[in-house]
Amino acid sequence: MFGRRTDAVGAAPNPGVGAAKNTAQGKPKPAPKPAPKKAAPAAPPPRVAKGSPAASAQPVEIGGRSDEYFQTKTTIFNALIDTIDLSQLAQLDTEAASEEIRDIVNEIISIKNVQMSIAEQEALLQDICNDVLGYGPLEPLLARDDIADIMVNGASRVFIEVGGKIQLTNVRFRDNAQLMNICQRIVSQVGRRVDEASPICDARLPDGSRVNVIAPPLAIDGSALTIRKFKKDKLRIQDLINFGSISPEGAQVLEVVGHCRINTLISGGTGSGKTTLLNCMTAFIENDERIITCEDAAELQLQQPHVVRLETRPPNLEGQGEVTMRDLVKNCLRMRPERIIVGEVRGPEAFDLLQAMNTGHDGSMGTLHANSPREALQRIESMITMGGYNLPSKTIREMIVGSIDVVIQAARLRDGSRRITHVTEVLGTEGDTIITQDLFVYDIEGEDEDGGLLGKHKSTGIARPAFWDRAKYYGKEAALASALDAASE
C-alpha cells in the first residue's frame, strides 16, 4: 500500500519529527472537521453556575476519553508510525491519507487483538487521523461553535472558555513534542515558523480563528497556544439584547450613534466583546458609504457592498516587510474613505485615527483595551505621547475631545456575562480635564442563587445628549428621544 514503510524494522521515526517533516514540506493537511453545531443565536450563552465543573477545578470531559483509552491509543499510534512513511503519506490528499490510516489501524487492532467497541474504534480512528493529518486533540474543540477561546498551557493542560467562564478540560497532548508539532503545523500554513530561535508567532487557522503561539524557552512549561475561535454566525445587536448585554433602549441609542456618523470608541478588557460590538455597530452604517477597515487579523464581517478590508503584516523571518496599523491608517486617508474602522487601536495609529475623525471621516470607529471610558481616553493620550509626538498634553486632550464623540464600554463581568456597561459622551475640556457624561450605565443590583449578577441598564436622565443636533440632522432625533425617555422611566 502507498505510504507503507518498506523498511519498517529499526526505522521508526519519532512521531514528533515525522510530523515536523510534513510541516517543513509545507503540506499540512488538516483532517476535515465535523460540521460545527450551529449556535442558536436567540439562546443566552450558558452561564456556569456555582458548584459546576468550572467552579470546582474538575476538568470538563470532552469526548469522554479514559486513561486506558489514551494508553491504547499510544500503543496503536506507535505501531502505526512504525508501519507507515509519513513523508509519503503527506503526498496523498486528505481523504486518501485518512483511508490509508484507517486500513492500517484496523489491521493493527486485529493483529494486536485489542478489545474495543465499534464506537471506541471509530473514536480512535478519528483521533489518530486528527493527530497525523490535522490539529490532533484540538479538533473536537475546534469543531464546537460554543467555545470562544482555547488555551493550551503545555501538553497536559487545555482550558476553554464557554459562556464567559474558563474551564479546564480533559483534553491533552501526548507530550510537548506533539504540541509543538501542532503549533508548527498551524503557523506553517501562514508561511511562518515557530521554534527556539523565533518562539513567538501569530497565525490564523483556515477558518479565520486567531492564533498565538509562544514556545519554550520563553514558555517554561511547554508551548502556550491561544486560539480565539472565529464565530461564523457573528452575534448581532438583537442577540446582544436577548442576552441582556444591552437593553432595547440602549441598542436604539447605539443605532443612532452608528447611523448618524458619530465618532465612536469601543473600550473593554480582553475578550469583553469589543470586536463583536464593533461588528454590530457597523450594521447601522448606510449601504452607500465607502468603508475601510484596518485590522491585525480580519475578524469584522461588514455587510455593506462598499468595503475595503486591510490587514497588517508581521515582519518575515528576516525581520523585513512589516506593515503596521499606523501604515494602514495613514494609507487609508489616501483612499477616499468615508468611514475608517480600526479593529484595535494600540499604538501611534491613535494619532492618525483621531486626525481622520476630525478631518471629514465622521463615523469612524475603533476599539481599545481599557476598563472604563475615562481610562480609554487616558490610554489614547498615552498612546499618542508614547508615539513620539511632541505635543503638550492640553493639545492632545483638545484633539481627543474634538475627535471622539462617544465611548462605549464593554465588560466581561465576574459571573461570565458580557455587558455594555457605559455609553458615555465626550463633552469638552475644562481646564486640563476632559469632561464626559454617561448616557447609559449598567447597575449591578445583586446576585442570584447561582452566582449570576442581577442588574439593569439605566438611562442617567440626560434628555438632550451633545449629539442631539447631529441626530436631528440625520432625522433620528425622535428615535433618540424615545430611547432616552423609555429608559429613564
Ligand SMILES: Nc1ncnc2c1ncn2[C@@H]1O[C@H](COP(=O)(O)OP(=O)(O)OP(=O)(O)O)[C@@H](O)[C@H]1O
Ligand atoms: N454580548 C455578548 N454575549 C455573549 N457572548 C459574547 C458577547 N460579546 C462577545 N461574545 C463572545 O465573546 C468572545 C469574545 O468576543 P470578542 O472577540 O468580541 O472580544 P474582544 O473584546 O474583541 O477580545 P480581544 O480583546 O481578544 O480582541 C466571542 O466568542 C464572542 O462571540
Ligand SMILES: [Mg+2]
Ligand atoms: Mg477583539
